[in-house]
Amino acid sequence: MRTNTIEVTDVAKSFGDNPVLKQISLRLPVGQIMGLIGPSGAGKTTLVKAILGMEKVDAGTTTVLGTTMPNRQIMQRIGYMAQSDALYEDLTARENIRFFAELMSVPKAKLTAAIDHAATVVNLTEALDRRVSAYSGGMKRRLSLAIALVQDPDLLILDEPTVGIDPELRQQIWAELNQLRDAGKSILVTTHVMDEAERCDYLMLIREGIALAQGTPGALEQEYAVPTIEQVFLKAGRLQDESHRDI
Numbered sequence: 216m217r218t219n220t221i222e223v224t225d226v227a228k229s230f231g232d233n234p235v236l237k238q239i240s241l242r243l244p245v246g247q248i249m250g251l252i253g254p255s256g257a258g259k260t261t262l263v264k265a266i267l268g269m270e271k272v273d274a275g276t277t278t279v280l281g282t283t284m285p286n287r288q289i290m291q292r293i294g295y296m297a298q299s300d301a302l303y304e305d306l307t308a309r310e311n312i313r314f315f316a317e318l319m320s321v322p323k324a325k326l327t328a329a330i331d332h333a334a335t336v337v338n339l340t341e342a343l344d345r346r347v348s349a350y351s352g353g354m355k356r357r358l359s360l361a362i363a364l365v366q367d368p369d370l371l372i373l374d375e376p377t378v379g380i381d382p383e384l385r386q387q388i389w390a391e392l393n394q395l396r397d398a399g400k401s402i403l404v405t406t407h408v409m410d411e412a413e414r415c416d417y418l419m420l421i422r423e424g425i426a427l428a429q430g431t432p433g434a435l436e437q438e439y440a441v442p443t444i445e446q447v448f449l450k451a452g453r454l455q456d457e458s459h460r461d462i
């Protein structure tokens with residue numbers, strides 16, 4: 216039986232002479248929520264795209280479900296929510312979800328129930344038949360998440376899923392993520408929001424393309440002798456800056 220859904224080993228990537236990922240390795244075990252946290256420009260989205268095979272790496276290897284990406288069959292088992300919404304504005308939300316569900320080969324018999332469930336999770340049931348052009352930014356984020364969920368994927372990759380989403384709905388979304396994890400799905404989520412980081416089973420702190428620290432939230436707080444992940448991050452960043460100065 217497979218133990219890791221994602222395996223990244225010593226990945227490096229530069230854009231021109233800008234090194235964006237430096238020797239990154241990570242393992243996402245089956246049935247876990249892993250959080251990638253780091254400031255803007257740290258390399259989180261580039262790492263996510265490298266995992267999906269959407270960005271070619273300069274060195275190292277990445278596999279998803281034991282397979283080198285990109286791979287069409289494996290892509291059908293991944294629910295990916297990108298940072299920017301790729302939606303058809305002239306279609307309704309229901310038509311958008313249906314379009315992507317069909318693309319991902321959701322069986323016809325399950326389609327209606329799958330669309331209804333995904334819409335319920337993100338609280339869009341009432342607005343399903345409205346055109347997306349009339350949606351707010353937060354509603355578009357929620358629709359993108361519904362699209363990522365609709366094919367009942369083995370792996371969810373969510374790039375900043377809760378930006379523009381109010382706290383109450385965010386709770387609801389995290390409850391759903393926990394349920395999916397408990398059902399054996401694997402989830403990789405990038406976030407700036409520290410209280411979301413605390414909810415992950417395992418964290419990777421990334422800054423300037425370097426994996427500064429990894430571990431469970433509790434283990435990281437213990438290692439850095441501070442009470443919150445925000446403080447872990449600040450302390451790890453300070454230590455990184457000091458080590459630059461020492462060179």
Ligand SMILES: Nc1ncnc2c1ncn2[C@@H]1O[C@H](COP(=O)(O)OP(=O)(O)OP(=O)(O)O)[C@@H](O)[C@H]1O
Nearest residue numbers: 230233235253254255256257258259260261262298
């Ligand atoms: N296609 C590209 N061409 C050139 N540089 C890029 C490209 N994509 C990303 N970069 C650069 O790589 C670095 C990391 O960007 P990335 O989007 O991975 O960061 P991030 O951690 O996801 O940030 P944010 O939280 O703001 O989304 C940045 O300096 C960015 O400008």
